[in-house]
Amino acid sequence: MTTVAITQTRTTCPYCGVGCGVAITRQDTDVLPVAGDKHHPSNFGRLCVKGSNLHDTLDLDGRLLYPSVNGERVDWDTALDTVANQLRSVIAEHGPGAVAIYAAGQMLTEDYYAVNKLMKGFIGSGNLDTNSRLCMASAVASYKRAFGSDTVPGCYEDLEQADLLIITGSNAAWAHPILFQRMTAAKKANPDLKVIVVDPRRTATCDLADLHLAIRPGSDAFLFNALLGYMDAQNALDTDFINQHTEGSDELLANIRSQWQGIEAAAAQLDVSAEDLTTCLEWFKARPRTVTFYSQGINQSSSGTDKGNAIINLHLATGRIGKPGACPFSITGQPNAMGGREVGGLANQLAAHMDFADADRDRVQRFWNAPNLVQGPGLKAVDLFNAIKAGDIKFVWIISTNPLVSMPDADDVRAALQACDMVVVSDNMGNTDTALLADVLLPAAGWGEKNGTVTNSERRISRQRGFLPSPGEARADWWIISQIGRRLGYESAFDWQHPAEVFDEYARLTGFENNGSRDLDLSGLAGMSQEKYDRMLPVQWPVNAQYPQGRQRFFEDGRFFTPSGKARFINVTPALPVSRSNDGPLIMNTGRVRDHWHTMTRTAKSSKLAQHIREPYLDIHPQDAERFGIQEGQLARVFNSRGDILVRAHITSDQRTGEVFVPMHWTDRYASKGRMGALIDKTNDPISGQPELKFTGVSVEPFKTRWRGMLLSRVDLGAIPCDYWAYGPTETCHGYELAGNQEPEAMLAWAKSAFPNARWLQMRDPMESHERLVAVENNLIQMVLFLHPHEAFETRQWLLERFRAGELTPAERRFLLAGNPADGVEDQGKTVCSCFSVGEKPIREAIKGGCKTAEELSAKLRCGSNCGSCIPELKNLIRLESAN
Ligand SMILES: Nc1nc2c(c(=O)[nH]1)N[C@H]1C(S)=C(S)[C@@H](COP(=O)(O)OP(=O)(O)OC[C@H]3O[C@@H](n4cnc5c(=O)[nH]c(N)nc54)[C@H](O)[C@@H]3O)O[C@H]1N2
Ligand SMILES: Nc1nc2c(c(=O)[nH]1)N[C@H]1C(S)=C(S)[C@@H](COP(=O)(O)OP(=O)(O)OC[C@H]3O[C@@H](n4cnc5c(=O)[nH]c(N)nc54)[C@H](O)[C@@H]3O)O[C@H]1N2
Ligand code: SF4
Numbered sequence: 001m002t003t004v005a006i007t008q009t010r011t012t013c014p015y016c017g018v019g020c021g022v023a024i025t026r027q028d029t030d031v032l033p034v035a036g037d038k039h040h041p042s043n044f045g046r047l048c049v050k051g052s053n054l055h056d057t058l059d060l061d062g063r064l065l066y067p068s069v070n071g072e073r074v075d076w077d078t079a080l081d082t083v084a085n086q087l088r089s090v091i092a093e094h095g096p097g098a099v100a101i102y103a104a105g106q107m108l109t110e111d112y113y114a115v116n117k118l119m120k121g122f123i124g125s126g127n128l129d130t131n132s133r134l135c136m137a138s139a140v141a142s143y144k145r146a147f148g149s150d151t152v153p154g155c156y157e158d159l160e161q162a163d164l165l166i167i168t169g170s171n172a173a174w175a176h177p178i179l180f181q182r183m184t185a186a187k188k189a190n191p192d193l194k195v196i197v198v199d200p201r202r203t204a205t206c207d208l209a210d211l212h213l214a215i216r217p218g219s220d221a222f223l224f225n226a227l228l229g230y231m232d233a234q235n236a237l238d239t240d241f242i243n244q245h246t247e248g249s250d251e252l253l254a255n256i257r258s259q260w261q262g263i264e265a266a267a268a269q270l271d272v273s274a275e276d277l278t279t280c281l282e283w284f285k286a287r288p289r290t291v292t293f294y295s296q297g298i299n300q301s302s303s304g305t306d307k308g309n310a311i312i313n314l315h316l317a318t319g320r321i322g323k324p325g326a327c328p329f330s331i332t333g334q335p336n337a338m339g340g341r342e343v344g345g346l347a348n349q350l351a352a353h354m355d356f357a358d359a360d361r362d363r364v365q366r367f368w369n370a371p372n373l374v375q376g377p378g379l380k381a382v383d384l385f386n387a388i389k390a391g392d393i394k395f396v397w398i399i400s401t402n403p404l405v406s407m408p409d410a411d412d413v414r415a416a417l418q419a420c421d422m423v424v425v426s427d428n429m430g431n432t433d434t435a436l437l438a439d440v441l442l443p444a445a446g447w448g449e450k451n452g453t454v455t456n457s458e459r460r461i462s463r464q465r466g467f468l469p470s471p472g473e474a475r476a477d478w479w480i481i482s483q484i485g486r487r488l489g490y491e492s493a494f495d496w497q498h499p500a501e502v503f504d505e506y507a508r509l510t511g512f513e514n515n516g517s518r519d520l521d522l523s524g525l526a527g528m529s530q531e532k533y534d535r536m537l538p539v540q541w542p543v544n545a546q547y548p549q550g551r552q553r554f555f556e557d558g559r560f561f562t563p564s565g566k567a568r569f570i571n572v573t574p575a576l577p578v579s580r581s582n583d584g585p586l587i588m589n590t591g592r593v594r595d596h597w598h599t600m601t602r603t604a605k606s607s608k609l610a611q612h613i614r615e616p617y618l619d620i621h622p623q624d625a626e627r628f629g630i631q632e633g634q635l636a637r638v639f640n641s642r643g644d645i646l647v648r649a650h651i652t653s654d655q656r657t658g659e660v661f662v663p664m665h666w667t668d669r670y671a672s673k674g675r676m677g678a679l680i681d682k683t684n685d686p687i688s689g690q691p692e693l694k695f696t697g698v699s700v701e702p703f704k705t706r707w708r709g710m711l712l713s714r715v716d717l718g719a720i721p722c723d724y725w726a727y728g729p730t731e732t733c734h735g736y737e738l739a740g741n742q743e744p745e746a747m748l749a750w751a752k753s754a755f756p757n758a759r760w761l762q763m764r765d766p767m768e769s770h771e772r773l774v775a776v777e778n779n780l781i782q783m784v785l786f787l788h789p790h791e792a793f794e795t796r797q798w799l800l801e802r803f804r805a806g807e808l809t810p811a812e813r814r815f816l817l818a819g820n821p822a823d824g825v826e827d828q829g830k831t832v833c834s835c836f837s838v839g840e841k842p843i844r845e846a847i848k849g850g851c852k853t854a855e856e857l858s859a860k861l862r863c864g865s866n867c868g869s870c871i872p873e874l875k876n877l878i879r880l881e882s883a884n
């Protein structure tokens with residue numbers, strides 16, 4: 001008899017800042033499909049499509065398994081010595097300002113704490129910045145200006161207790177799906193709840209909206225100041241709250257009164273109808289339980305900090321803060337953006353919500369016993385890469401981020417890294433665009449392997465727990481960092497043996513000489529044994545003597561962390577983004593798609609996720625498409641003086657005219673030319689340093705090709721030698737969409753050289769540029785390459801099945817070049833429901849056949865009945881079909 005060992009682990013999703021609990025079941029060494037953790041207060045058992053497919057992303061393809069120096073595999077000692085020696089010699093010759101670390105909100109708090117301590121306490125440089133600069137920096141800066149601290153006032157339950165939700169600059173349906181589902185459920189339970197979505201585009205999130213304000217890009221502060229002006233004109237401000245708990249109201253109100261010119265004028269500034277704006281103003285006045293939920297449409301702006309403060313001003317002036325169902329709520333993006341902000345993971349923070357005031361520096365210096373405590377702030381991301389390019393920084397260590405894709409002016413980042421004496425990259429993957437430029441590569445343990453904590457958007461700390469051994473020689477980031485610390489001579493400061501010890505030290509620092517003076521206080525979590533740390537349940541900080549079980553909401557008492565204890569009004573004068581018309585006649589907005597995560601290193605491993613949207617694309621309004629001669633489904637070249645990308649055009653009136661949208665995800669690894677960061681200007685917010693990533697001037701033109709193609713292959717073929725390709729795994733093989741002006745013969749010759757031992761089936765129509773080629777080896781299908789002047793080869797399911805099915809039957813061989821047996825297999829079209837692989841065609845058929853709601857579609861086809869992430873798209877298809 002054999003026994004099967006079942007192991008259960010509760011951990012946290014590595015994707016977005018909702019911070020859902022995930023239940024892992026292992027049967028012997030196999031990881032079974034993951035489930036939501038029913039006990040986790042973020043998600044109560046639900047997972048979105050990305051979370052549900054996590055088990056699909058655990059393979060070792062592309063994983064970085066061993067350290068290397070200059071492309072040669074070395075042992076850990078050699079790699080670590082190389083890094084430590086270079087650090088020492090650069091610091092000796094040029095001072096600590098000549099070294100930099102660029103890290104990320106996907107590190108665990110323990111990793112983050114360790115790297116911050118190393119850099120700011122021991123190396124003595126402030127040049128530790130992170131991808132949070134591209135993400136949360138404006139939100140942090142505006143909270144600090146208003147509250148004196150980076151404090152998230154509210155919690156997820158506020159979304160359910162509100163009677164007005166203003167969702168602005170957020171596509172929560174795709175980017176924070178479980179919160180979106182909680183909001184959807186709240187609206188169902190309370191039909192009186194009103195939802196206003198503010199976004200220049202019509203997004204999936206608008207599915208929940210009672211009112212969509214498609215404002216002029218960048219005009220949010222005009223909207224929030226208009227709300228304030230209107231409330232003031234209506235005598236509807238909370239004067240008690242203003243008088244008792246705020247300062248600066250006289251100047252603010254004087255300024256607001258000079259700006260408020262009535263509804264018509266405000267509507268014109270926002271480019272929305274006076275009627276819609278009136279609705280918004282009236283709902284706001286009538287519904288005191290208001291949550292303003294905001295993300296990158298606010299933060300990634302040249303006035304992101306002011307936009308944040310315009311929102312906060314409005315909440316303060318109406319007393320809509322510190323109460324159930326009422327708060328300004330900046331939603332964090334990455335799984336541990338919040339943890340990074342806590343430990344001090346930005347160049348303008350010191351540590352644990354302390355900055356560079358003498359008292360803070362002194363306190364941190366004593367706590368760390370730091371020999372080289374940094375004097376003041378270091379360089380923010382954009383300036384940091386500029387300094388690398390200028391040669392002022394000669395050593396950079398990039399941890400857990402892919403700046404060659406995600407930074408503005410990404411080709412300039414490439415030039416900077418090429419110019420740098422030593423580039424060290426710690427990553428899980430060896431083939432990222434950034435890793436390819438590394439002198440030293442350090443293999444990091446990934447999700448499922450490493451142990452530590454993350455903090456979500458509502459300040460809730462949860463454990464990430466490992467359930468797999470690290471492959472090869474991959475090691476946890478905190479361990480790698482501590483090894484460098486020791487090699488620099490700081491053995492005792494970095495002698496941790498386990499992340500529990502790092503966490504304990506961090507928790508003690510937050511409580512050190514705190515006595516209620518700092519919001520962040522985890523003293524109640526200090527002193528845990530490793531066992532207790534392993535059993536730690538999700539909890540919202542602070543956790544201290546006053547709040548031993550954590551604190552749901554801040555500011556119920558009207559006390560803030562400014563010297564006076566009062567919140568500060570910030571006098572915001574709204575400003576539109578600086579015109580980018582020199583860069584091109586259209587504005588390029590960028591952001592996320594439902595099923596991909598950032599630079600795709602994880603999500604592009606899952607065929608289910610990769611099939612929702614197969615290619616990088618351009619959303620463009622019909623009028624602009626006509627003006628620039630772009631047709632639906634055609635390739636478009638989007639360009640400006642900095643660079644160009646090739647993407648598939650999608651014509652839609654969800655865009656405003658003059659504005660296009662491009663997803664941020666595709667890299668050089670996954671497409672021939674999809675790295676949109678190369679086009680973006682370095683303009684950033686003067687206060688937060690956050691770049692303006694949603695407002696880039698571009699031109700577009702059709703990119704004509706002689707042929708379009710489909711390539712399916714049993715092996716990953718890497719980059720394809722043609723003008724355009726986009727990679728995505730399918731359930732059975734590696735898939736590519738192709739297009740080009742190359743000679744079709746050249747493509748065929750290349751394909752043949754890639755499979756030297758194959759036997760070939762070939763069909764040709766050279767006059768038409770119509771070519772079909774199939775490689776078979778040992779009677780197994782190896783590769784399919786179909787080229788045609790314009791066909792997209794959407795009907796491919798039968799061919800895909802052949803990669804799974806084993807040896808080909810003679811009958812099957814006969815149909816390979818046709819791509820389909822004579823009786824055909826109904827193809828589903830574009831995937832809509834990733835969980836059950838339901839495509840657009842059967843859904844449209846079912847709608848034509850009478851299904852009128854998403855529930856009816858779920859009952860008939862199962863789509864939308866698992867994670868629910870596609871429900872907005874189902875509703876949109878119902879809307880489109882009924883409009884037909
Ligand atoms: N599927 C998926 N989910 C993710 C991520 C992912 O990569 N994939 N990443 C995570 C991370 S790190 C982050 S930071 C979050 C980001 O989450 P979001 O901020 O929700 O996502 P984005 O798509 O970047 O941008 C949100 C919206 O801002 C709008 N916008 C652009 N300009 C303006 C403007 O001037 N005003 C207003 N009001 N809106 C504007 C855009 O049209 C877009 O719809 O998502 C997290 N969740
Ligand atoms: N134009 C435009 N640009 C943007 C944005 C936008 O909306 N528009 N959004 C910005 C925002 S909000 C963000 S957050 C950034 C995100 O951009 P990036 O941070 O550059 O993107 P990721 O793909 O998340 O990069 C994470 C890298 O870390 C690796 N990794 C994952 N886990 C670990 C680990 O545990 N240890 C180590 N050492 N490595 C690990 C992954 O393999 C991957 O290479 O992009 C920003 N850039
Ligand atoms: S909403 Fe989805 S991606 Fe975000 S934490 Fe939850 S399961 Fe993960």
Ligand SMILES: [Mo]
Pocket residue numbers: 134135136333334
């Ligand atoms: Mo982010």
